[in-house]
Amino acid sequence: MARICIVTAGHLSTCPRMLKAADALAAAGHRVRVVSARYIDWAVAADLEVGRSRPGSWAWTMVDAGRRVGRWRHAGRGLRFRAAKVLAEMAGPARCPLPVAARAYGPTYPELVSAAALGGPMDLVYGGGGALAAAAAIGRRAGAPYALDLEDFHSAEQDDSPPARLAHGLAERIERAVLPGAAFLTAGSAAIAAAYRDKYGVKPITINNTFPLPARAPALTSRLGAGLRLYWFSQTIGPRRGLEDAIRAMGTGGIPGELHVRGRVEVAYFESLVRLAGDVAPALKVVQHEPAPPDAMVDLCAGYDVGLSLEQGHVLNRELCLTNKAFTYVLGGLAVAFTDTPGQRALADDLGEGAILYRPGDIRGLAAGLTRWAQDEAGLLRAKTAAWQAAARRWHWEHPLERGALFQVVTRVVGS
Numbered sequence: 396m397a398r399i400c401i402v403t404a405g406h407l408s409t410c411p412r413m414l415k416a417a418d419a420l421a422a423a424g425h426r427v428r429v430v431s432a433r434y435i436d437w438a439v440a441a442d443l444e445v446g447r448s449r450p451g452s453w454a455w456t457m458v459d460a461g462r463r464v465g466r467w468r469h470a471g472r473g474l475r476f477r478a479a480k481v482l483a484e485m486a487g488p489a490r491c492p493l494p495v496a497a498r499a500y501g502p503t504y505p506e507l508v509s510a511a512a513l514g515g516p517m518d519l520v521y522g523g524g525g526a527l528a529a530a531a532a533i534g535r536r537a538g539a540p541y542a543l544d545l546e547d548f549h550s551a552e553q554d555d556s557p558p559a560r561l562a563h564g565l566a567e568r569i570e571r572a573v574l575p576g577a578a579f580l581t582a583g584s585a586a587i588a589a590a591y592r593d594k595y596g597v598k599p600i601t602i603n604n605t606f607p608l609p610a611r612a613p614a615l616t617s618r619l620g621a622g623l624r625l626y627w628f629s630q631t632i633g634p635r636r637g638l639e640d641a642i643r644a645m646g647t648g649g650i651p652g653e654l655h656v657r658g659r660v661e662v663a664y665f666e667s668l669v670r671l672a673g674d675v676a677p678a679l680k681v682v683q684h685e686p687a688p689p690d691a692m693v694d695l696c697a698g699y700d701v702g703l704s705l706e707q708g709h710v711l712n713r714e715l716c717l718t719n720k721a722f723t724y725v726l727g728g729l730a731v732a733f734t735d736t737p738g739q740r741a742l743a744d745d746l747g748e749g750a751i752l753y754r755p756g757d758i759r760g761l762a763a764g765l766t767r768w769a770q771d772e773a774g775l776l777r778a779k780t781a782a783w784q785a786a787a788r789r790w791h792w793e794h795p796l797e798r799g800a801l802f803q804v805v806t807r808v809v810g811s
Contacts, residue, residue, distance in 0.1 A: 396424040397809035400517045402533060403524030404501050407431040407455070408441035409630055410524035411689045411719060412546055412583070412604065417453050419798050420805065427453035430511045431524075432503045434460035437659060437686055444688045456514065458506040476502040480561065488564030493572050497528035500565040508532045518809045519578070525549075531573040540578035540808055545599055547583065548590050551711035570595065579804040584717035586738040602800055604719045606726055608791045609693055613728030613783060617700065617776035622652030622678065623769040626699035626729065628692065628720055632658040632665055632683065637705020637734060637755070639671060644761035646676030650769045655699065657684040692719075696727025700775060701768065704733050707755045717742060725749070725786035730768060730778035732761060745789070749782030 401417050403410045407429060421427040433439050446455065460472075479498035483491045497504045507529040511520070517537050522530020523544030534541030549566035553559035574580065574591070580599035582588035588599040625641055632638075641654060654672070656665075660683055672679045687695055696702065702724025708714040717738045724731050725746065732751040733743040743750040751764030768775040792798050 396426060397518040397805075398426045398428075398516060399805070399809070400428050400430065400511050400514065400520045400533060400537075400539075402430045402507055402511060402520065402522040402526045402530050404432055404503055404507060404526040404529065405524045406433055406435065406438040406442055407457075408445050408689055409438050410546075411606070412544055412602075413521075413523050414445065414689060415606075415792060415798075416521060416544075416801060418449070419792075419801060421453045423802060425805075425809075428511075428514050428517075429453055429455045430507055430514075431455070431457055432460040432507070433457045441686065441688045445690070448690060454514070456510045458503055458510050460503045460506070472502055475505075483565060484561060488561060488568045491568065493528070493569070496565045496568045496572075497532070500562065500569060501525055501528065504529050504532075508536070512536060519805065521805075523581075527573055528569045531576065541573075541576070542579045542581070542804070542808070543574065543577045544602075545580060545582045545587060545591055546604075548587050548712040548715050550594075554710060578808045581801070581804070584715060584738045585741065586715040586717070587712075590711075590715055600800055600804060602797055603717060603722065603790070605722045605790055605792045605794070605797050606693060606719075608787065608793060609726060612787070613697065613726075615728050615776060615779045615783060617772040617779065619700075619769065619772050619775070623650055623701060623765060624652055624699045625654045625701050625703055625732075626657075626696060626724070627655070627703040627705075628657035628684075628695075628723075630658055630686065632656050632660045634664055635707050635709055637703060637707055638668055640705055640734075640756065640758060640761055641703055641732070642668065642672050642676050642679060642681070643758045644765055645679045646672075647758055648762040648766040648769065649678070650676075650762075650765055651678035652769070653680045653682055655682045655684060657687065657695070659686055692723050693726045696724060696729055699727075699729055700779070701751075701765070702727070702729040702731045704731055704739060705755070706734050706736050706739065708734065708736050714738060722786070722790055725782045725790055728779050728783040730775065730782050732764065742790070746782050746785050749778045749780075749785060 403413045483499040511533040520534040520541040550563045581602045582599035585601045704721040706713045714736045715738045733739045734755045743752040753760035
């Protein structure tokens with residue numbers, strides 16, 4: 396079996412694609428080692444939970460990227476990062492040397508490369524979560540092939556601003572240098588795969604953000620006595636994620652219920668949601684929940700009616716992405732409200748009766764769909780059943796086009 400190094404520039408608990416790859420490849424008998432970063436307190440706790448639930452499954456090195464490394468090392472890393480950004484700005488992202496671009500784009504790039512080298516020989520490096528340059532450098536230094544996961548369209552992730560233009564230019568500089576040399580590329584949605592193909596002439600395979608089927612089918616109910624229960628989660632509860640659309644739609648339809656949001660809270664923003672609900676949807680209660688480990692997310696959907704996947708399309712990446720939340724909802728047996736974006740349209744169509752599809756900002760369209768479910772318990776139950784049946788049929792990690800696709804490309808590179 397092969398020695399595989401998986402690397403991400405973020406917390407492993409916040410990069411479920413790399414976590415699923417580590418679990419799947421280790422279960423297939425490969426010797427897997429993970430290199431990741433840690434810097435956010437709540438995510439450090441989630442990482443520890445991930446480790447406790449997988450004793451001995453694979454080796455794991457965490458690179459400290461926050462202040463826990465010590466004041467002077469933290470200050471030195473920050474100085475190095477800022478200096479690289481200055482050099483990249485002076486040269487222009489498209490013309491600056493790749494090592495400078497990598498250091499200006501990701502402050503932990505050198506530490507990730509060094510930590511991986513300490514783990515010994517490897518037969519394949521698989522990198523994602525902001526670690527494209529690091530994965531390529533690790534592979535080249537080790538004399539091993541590298542593969543890359545394109546969860547997002549990195550050169551169009553942020554709202555336009557001078558820092559965003561620099562970040563996007565650096566992402567493009569890195570991608571042009573490392574994508575052609577990859578043994579294989581995976582992408583987080585068909586729309587993202589197509590965008591990379593059109594921009595760089597590469598051919599990523601689509602591996603969606605699906606999750607394992609639960610041990611038991613969800614208990615599907617549609618008791619509407621307390622109104623419609625909406626659910627949304629992300630790492631951070633913040634603006635431009637469609638939550639205002641949901642609140643306004645509930646108010647427009649006069650629908651009583653609850654909006655439950657899970658994630659790290661920006662207090663001022665959450666208070667603005669509560670005020671908005673009070674102004675336009677007085678029958679709606681807004682409830683905040685703390686972040687949770689990735690393994691718990693499907694179970695935490697239990698008891699809700701409608702999952703919200705309301706990408707606003709204000710940046711190109713948000714038009715193209717098909718996020719974790721949509722696949723989590725259907726495995727939890729929730730009907731799903733989607734915005735009509737290129738990334739989400741095909742999944743919404745496949746769910747059929749289990750989905751609402753509306754244009755971002757079309758409050759009346761969303762309100763009409765939610766009202767239909769809120770006024771018809773039997774119809775809501777049919778919608779939840781349709782979503783779950785689609786998940787069990789196609790949209791889960793064990794499906795041959797998901798985990799099986801990863802096995803196929805890894806086997807092509809390293810053997811069985």
